[in-house]
Every structure is written in C-alpha cells, then in structure tokens.
Amino acid sequence: MIWVAWRMLTGDTAKYLGAVFGVAFGVLLITQQASVFVGIISRTANPLSDVREASIWVCDEYLQNADEIEPMSDNAVYRVRGVEGIEWAVRLYKGMARARKPNGLFRQVILLGIDDQSLVGAPRKILMGDLASLRRPSAVFIDKSGYESLWPGEPLTIGREIEMNDRRAVIVGICETSAPFQSFPVIIACYSQATGFVARERNQLSFVVGAPVPGVSPAEACRRITAQTGLMAMTYREFVWLTIKYYMENTGIPVNFGITIVLGFVVGTAIAGQTFYLFTLENLRHFGALKAMGVNNRRITGMVLLQSLVIGLIGYSLGIGMAVAFFEGTKQSLPQLRGINIPWQIAVGSGLVMIVIMSLTSLLSLRKVLTLEPAVVFRG
C-alpha cells in the first residue's frame, strides 16, 4: 500500500507541487530570517572578533559592548603583563574616524589599531599588499567592502590616499574582514598611527589583548587580571557574547526578527498544513473506499505518514536549497548580507520545525481519516 500512497500523492502534480512548495517556502522563510538574524547579531562583535589569537580581553570594568568603549590608561598593558600566568599582552585600539578622499567625499570608518611590533590582530586574509608594509609611516589597510564603498566600481589598487583627522593615510593593503554590524569601511593601522588618526584624548587604549602561559586557562588568567588590576578581563568567547547579549537585550533586533521567524513558522504551518490537510480532505472519499475494501487504520496511518514524510523531506530540501541559493546569489549583489550564511544549527532547527509542522498536519489529517466511516463511500 506504500506504493498506492505514493501514487495518490504524486498523481495530481499540481496539488503535490503545491504541498511541497508550501513546505519549501515555510522552510525558506524560517531559515532565511533566522540566518539573517544570527548573521546580523553575530556581527555586533565584528571586526574585533577577527582577533582570534587573543584568548584574553581586558577593558574598562564598565564596558557593556564593543562599540561603546571607555579608553584605559596606556599603562594598563604593563599591569596586565605583570600578572602571573600571562604569556603576552598587547594594546588594541578600536574607534571611529572620518576618512576623506582627495575629492572631499568622506565616510565614517571603523579604525583598528594593532600592536606595532607583533601586529597581533592583523587581517588574516590579505587580498593585496604586504602586512609588513603596515609599519611604514601613514600606512593603512582597508577592507575590500570598504574600499568598494569608497571607490565604487573601481578596481582594487593600493597606493590610494585618504585623510583622517587632517592626517594623510596611504592604503598599502586590501584585506577581508568579518562584516561589521554597521556597514562602515574598516581601516587597520598600527596602534601608534591609529591613535593619531583620531582626536586626541587623555586615554586612548581600548583593549589589552593577550594569552596565558601554557597550563593556565584563559578563565583563570582573567580571574587573576581582574583581581590584580581591577580591570574587566574576559575570555574571547565571553567578550564576543558580552556584545551580542547587549544587543539582544537593548535593541529591537531580536524582537523584530523573532516576530518574523514566528510569522515564518505560522505561515509555514498554515501553507504546508493547509495544503496537506486539503489534499487529505480531497482524498477522503478514496480513503473511505480503501477502508471499505479492507485497509485497516494502521495501514491508513502509514499511508498518511508516508505522504507527509515525502512532502516534508522534499519540501525541506527545496526550502534549504532555496535559502542557500538566496545567500549565494546575494553574496555579490548585496554586500549588506556579506558573511551571512546558514549555520548548521539553523538548518537542523528548520528541519525540526518542519517535523513539528508536518506532525501537527498529519495528526489533523489522520484524525479526519481515522474517524471516517467507510460507509461514507455509499453516499453519492
């Protein structure tokens, strides 16, 4: 009877495709929105999250997120280095600046200042230029996306000049960075130069980043730093989540995306559920005839579940495929979605949601079929 169930399902191509695409669009909606949400919320710690070599992050004790920074005194780096169990610690600057092109056009940029000697925090993927040239006077790297926003449609070239805080900066390299939350260009310079590109403040040190000696865990090293210096010290993971949590708790992003995801679930359930339920209803007479002919409820249940499983599986695969195609297709044309992809947890989550949707739908349909009196087939 599995074969009969399969043929009943696929026999009417329009209804079959309607049910499959109902599920597929539900999955697409949920997966796409959830992925965009996760992608955007995980950007909040960018581009600092690219500094992966640092397992310890030290900052002002009242820091709430990576965008609102209270600078520390430059000697904080020495205090951290003085803590037992710290292998190395270096300075890291993060701030905002205005980059002006020779023609007067300007853009707000995210400015990162990395340690002059070690270059800890340097970009990992350099598209053009040489990292060592960053140590040259006025030298900066710019991220590819930022370059394209400053010089749209123009080929990538090093040697271009910009001005920040009335100081000349020369682009000596172009790199890839993780897409920042605000879609500003990212400029990377050595710490000593970066602090010169912004208005002078008494304190300018944003972070001290470092790593513990082998045998001391980052968490233990952080505990020691806080105890000894009074500064806030976090592991890399804690630092990234601090910012994510801040944005989750203090902005409308989770609520707005949450609503869209819930709507996706509701719409997905409605489309898939209703289509499949109607499909079952339209076949009720046939199920009645099968029951009259001696197909028992166990077999009928198997038939409905098989139909639901087939629709769910094909619809889910199509939906995930469409979501992947969406992100792949917009990778080049929509830089705003740069770096957003489908985490496996969301793919699994949408699958589970689809199982819930199809289970609910099957139960609803089964209730109708199992309580159906086979004598209904005698009613003209």
Next chain:
Amino acid sequence: MVLATVSEPSAKEEVPAVAGVACHGLVKDFGSGENRLRALHGIDIDVRCGEMTLLVGPSGCGKTTLISIIAGLLTPTAGSVTLFGTPQSALRGDRLVDFRAQNVGFVFQQYNLLPSLSAVENVSIPLLVVGWRRPAALQRAAAVLREVGLGERLHSSPTKLSGGQQQRVAIARALVHEPRLLVCDEPTAALDAQSGQTVMGLLKQVAVKSDRTVIVVTHDSRVFQFGDRVLEMADGRIVQDSVTPRGSQELVRSENSAS
C-alpha cells in the same frame, strides 16, 4: 464468460459453506435522545448464494444503511448479520476488516477509482490489501480487466475512461479477489440507459456464481429484469419480497437439483 480461477498467495479465512447472508431483527438508529432517527425497523432477510438480489425503494428508505450493515461498514443497533455462516458480531476490529477485505467486494455509484492510478493498478488494490505481491496482483488484475472487456485500456487513467468503462473497472476491482459477497450501490445511477444495461449485463455475467451472493441497490427500474429477486424497502422495512421470472426459474432449477 467466467473469471479465471484465483491462485492466491495468502489463504482465505475459512468460511463454512452455508448460504449467503442472513439478517435477523436488524435495527439501526442514528443520533440519540430526541434526535434519534430509526433507519431500520427490524429487518429479516436471507439472501442466497448464486443469485442477484436487487434492493429497491425510494431515497431515504434505508437501502444504503442496510447494505452498509451487511458489508460490515456499520454496526447495527440491534439484530444480527451472518455472512456465510460467520456471525458478524463475532468479528471485531481488524478481524472484521480482514474478513471484509477477503470476502466482500464493492461497486460504488461514483466508482471511487483512484484517479492517479491506471485501470489495472486500481483493480489490483484489493489483492494488495490481502497481501499479494505487486507483479502478481497486476497480472491478475489485467486478466480480470480483459474479462470485463477492457483489455485494451489496462493502462488508461480512469479520468480518460467513459462512465460505463469506469464502472466496468470498478466491477473488475470488486471481483478481482473473488469475494463471496458483492455489494453494488446504484451501479447504473451515473450511467446512460445503454451503459446501464451493459453494466448490469456484465454484472450478471461475471459476478453471479454459485458460491457468491450479489446484492444490488438500485432506483433504476430498467435494470430490474437482471435481478433474480427484488426486495422492496420503505421507511426502513422490507415491504415486498418478489422473485422475478428469471429468479423463479433459478429457484425451480435449484430445488429440482436438490431433490
């Protein structure tokens, strides 16, 4: 024309070789309390094997309820039904369903063919239900379709067949597993006069066998000639039980052979 002998992979449930269908004191109520509606008022009938019994009467007189109970699709409020010596009340749940799958064939007014299956696939369903393998079931179904004159339309979709052809497919489906009881609900209602005659002639030809009981519900007085016996119902009761000329000849012949 006689249908080929079926060689089934799964043995049929043993049914004692006694005459057809016996109903005694059948009562069926729908609803409860003040809304209770009595559809059958103590029906007593015996339907013999080897004859075609027509159940006639106006709409709402209880014909469909009666055949639904006889076929085991509805449970009577009171009374008993015995099919080929087996009291229906002794069969419950899956046993009743299995009994029905093996011993009852249905021909519906609206054919109820699955539109997504071909004619031969539709006919093979009752065999699949009783455990036949698909290739054997399709082979057997094709043979029965040839018997009903549809050898050229084995792989046609029901939607591509005329009403008369669809009903012939439905008859083939009802007979493919050699049931002992064939229940036909208004088999000619959706057909024109000529197709109706053809279908009834076919039923008479291929369905009526010495070990099979055939009950046909019909409004169509033009097909009364095909019946061996006519039971007329009104208001949930049998009001007339007449043996048609064809039926009386059969009766005389069977009584002669018995003596």
